[in-house]
Amino acid sequence: MHEVDADWRRVSPKYVVVEVVGSLIGMAVFVGVGLVVYFLFDQQWALWVAIAIAVASIIGIALEPRRVRSxxxxxxxxxxxxxxxxxxxxxxxxxxxxxxxxxxxxxxxxxxxxxxxxxxxxxxxxxxxxxxxxxxxxxxxxxxxxxxxxxxxxxxx
Structure with missing residues (x-):
């Protein structure tokens, strides 16, 4: 660590859990809506939107530890x-x-x-x-x- 960075304080590593839980809840809601639209209204595009949201959310969750450290x-x-x-x-x-x-x-x-x-x-x-x-x-x-x-x-x- 550089001498200049010595005074910087980081947030608790446990904060990753808070962010991951929030992301999982958001993903569940939006993917759930997409799946409901797909199954109830037979809209193929809704399945693809749900898959895209799930993939983007999983990538975001994977980056959470690095983001929290920043x-x-x-x-x-x-x-x-x-x-x-x-x-x-x-x-x-x-x-x-x-x-x-x-x-x-x-x-x-x-x-x-x-x-x-x-x-x-x-x-x-x-x-x-x-x-x-x-x-x-x-x-x-x-x-x-x-x-x-x-x-x-x-x-x-």
Whole structure:
């Protein structure tokens, strides 16, 4: 690992389970609809659509571990830096003084695994960032730390 990358923190590897379960549910719904249309209405195209959706979903599921490993965040002096993506990479810096809300959300699968998502909302809606798959204790600690940093930075404005 490069010295520059040393401060980057990754999300929990258990987050892969959350993503795979979500993908499997989505695949089951869309493939199921395609199969219902095929069997009830005898529409051949619906079978091919269901097969295409299943294949695309399986490929997506195979890439989930690498995609989850690409999700990272880093606390710097004046902002939180967040990056994700394999092919299409996104990197966002959220200044502490611009944070208006730091929110923790937990879906049923994430809750069962002890994970949470931390969402930062700023005045500009386009800069809302969610760091998924954090262990609950880390999400609580990070939320408290970011709220304190945001308060001190806003007080200095």
């Amino acid at each position: 999700i990272q965040y880093r606390l710097r002096e004046d902002d939180l830096l967040f990056r994700r993506g394999i092919m299409f990479q996104r990197q966002v810096a959220v200044p502490y003084g611009r944070m208006q809300l730091v929110d923790i959300t937990r879906g049923p699968v994430a809750r069962a695994l002890g994970l949470a998502d931390l969402k930062f909302v700023t005045a500009a809606a386009a800069t809302a960032v969610t760091v998924p798959g954090l262990p609950m204790e880390e999400a609580d600690r990070l939320r408290d730390e970011l709220v304190a940093l945001a308060e001190t930075r806003r007080a200095g404005l």
